[in-house]
Amino acid sequence: MPVAKHWTVDINIGEQDGNTAAEATLRTDDGVQLAGNGAARLNPADDDIPEIGDELAAARALSDLGHRLLLAAAADIEAVSAQPARLTW
Structure with missing residues (x-):
């Protein structure tokens, strides 16, 4: 498959007192940046x-x-179509 675009996801992870936090950041060639967060804790x-x-x-x-990212795509669809987007996971 020829590569026309390159998107990068960086994951930063930190831990303190049995609690772990992570941030996943997506960066596109177009300068778009989205981030997601996650956590875990030690039982x-x-x-x-x-x-x-x-x-x-x-x-x-x-x-x-x-x-x-799915929500961003839905918002973009709605912006260009003037119709509610209904995307499923």
């Missing part, structure tokens, strides 16, 4: 394995980013 009964918290927080941030 005191579980072993402290930071990689698992990172994975959960990053997955949730990417899911949030995907939802925000």
Whole structure:
């Protein structure tokens, strides 16, 4: 597949006191930027394995980013069509 556009997603992850936060930021060639957030917390009964918290927080941030991207697409469709957009996941 020829590449006509390149979008980049960066994920930043931080942890403090058993709480992990992640932010997934999408940047497009056109200068569009969207961000999604996710979090995870350690259950005191579980072993402290930071990689698992990172994975959960990053997955949730990417899911949030995907939802925000879908909402942005719906808003763009509505702007050009003057009709309500009905996009499903």
